[in-house]
Amino acid sequence: MPSVDPEATSTPPGHSTALLAAMADGIGDLCFASEEWVAVARDALAAAVERHADALRNQGTFTLCEVAHNPPVWLRCRGQLAWHARIDGARVTVESGELPATECDLRMEGEHSIISNGARIQYHGRNPTVVAAAQARLAKLSRWNMTGNMPEHPALRAALKGLHDAMAPRTMPRFTFMTPEWVSSARHVLSTRAASAKYADGLRNVVFTFSEEFTHTPKYAFPDGAHGGFWVRCDHGDITVGAGPLPAALAPADALTKGKYTPVVPVGRTVNALMTDAEKEEQAAYSKAAFRREEETGKHPVSQSSPSGKGAMPPELARVFMPLHDELSKRTSGELPADFDDSVKPAWAEAQGFDRDSAYDPSWLRYHELDIYGQPRKVAG
Known part of the structure; x- marks a missing residue:
């Protein structure tokens, strides 16, 4: 062998x-x-x-x-x-x-x-x-x-x-944001829609690579220190959805969002179709504060680019992606990294009303002690 x-x-x-x-x-x-x-x-x-x-x-x-x-x-x-x-x-x-x-x-x-x-x-x-x-x-x-x-x-x-x-088949899961299990829901949404009669024909000539990658991930969710995120490759209508950074063999991405994990969490799990005007205003105020340039680096914590130079996602593929954000948000759990890590900077630590209810109680989760897979968390030092 x-x-x-x-x-x-x-x-x-x-x-x-x-x-x-x-x-x-x-x-x-x-x-x-x-x-x-x-x-x-x-x-x-x-x-x-x-x-x-x-x-x-x-x-x-x-x-x-x-x-x-x-x-x-x-x-x-x-x-x-x-x-x-x-x-x-x-x-x-x-x-x-x-x-x-x-x-x-x-x-x-x-x-x-x-x-x-x-x-x-x-x-x-x-x-x-x-x-x-x-x-x-x-x-x-x-x-x-x-x-x-x-x-x-x-x-x-x-x-x-x-x-x-x-x-069981009717109940929605709720996974931690941008983890591989969370990505399984993205895989289902995109692959199902892409294969449907409504969209399949329009994708037959589309070749495009999309990637979202987030660094500085919390240890309770990424115990090995891996980056969070997911990538999507559309190759003449065949859809592949993977978890984590885009593999080198598929680089460069045509559309890339990359940055730090923690500030993205509250805005990454909003159900936009159900938000009130007041919640939208609160989200805008949070985003303005959370995504300003960091004094330590002089850079924004999250950036968007087209490394390949191809530019915007083709409209045929964009239609497949259209409901993805809200569908994933409905299937995302509500904890914040700051619930289990005192070192999160204040601008990213405070729970936002548009993101979760004031009655939310993080003590119902045991992520101070365990990671999301049920294994004891490793203590540095």
Whole structure:
């Protein structure tokens, strides 16, 4: 057999994870515990219970409540979302809102992005060892408040598992900004749109390379110190989306955004279509302060250029990119590097109202101790 260079075959952190492998296909379309999500869950649980109606008819009641802290700001729900379900024999009630522990057989509180990613894990058709590894990772990342236990009755467990699997493909993930797992959502959006009948013909003669690369990444998200970002190569309609810096073999980029990671985070995850005028003004004020020339370097922290000299993205490809920013923003978690690093400069450290709710509580995440992959953070020195 030919020799293989281990360095050439090793996978950097985040590019191939048990979590991605365990998740349902696609990127979902509903935010966990939103009103729209609860409405779909109501029908899904009713169908799951109906499949086991005979076994459940005389089994009494079971009440479940899940409370998710730090939901995305664009939902405007003031710091948390909650939903609850009550199964009474073969009858089902599913509603938005929180129930006290005294009314629940199982009540769980955790961080919204972590719960969202857990809700996307699918049991049916997935390797159970991979599923267990993904769940173990997520279990370490949030602070949890739990009372009660899962039901012991097999049919009731089956109904709840059926609900989970029905909602997994509908639930949107929430990954950390510009990490390889986050890029998986960009890959889905762009490759799906490019292959559609609406856009495929217009791309058949397009050759263009796009790259966004961000340096000085936070250790909790990039434990190996890698740069964040993603790149897109359109080659006569074939779309390749990669995480991290553009490979040297594909350089120079036709469109390149490059700069420091931290100041970009708040503006990089805005859902522009849902912003108010006041939020847009606040974002503009933040951008003016955050992206001015740095005294230390005399340069702006982020720049845009066309290293190849080709210039603007062709309109046929731009149409494919059009919804990308907002779709990725909806699937981005809400933490800031300054939540877990006291050295972030003041202009980049303060949470912005257009970016996240004032009730956001970073203590629901454990990134002071662990990286996003559940591994202990290395302490310098």
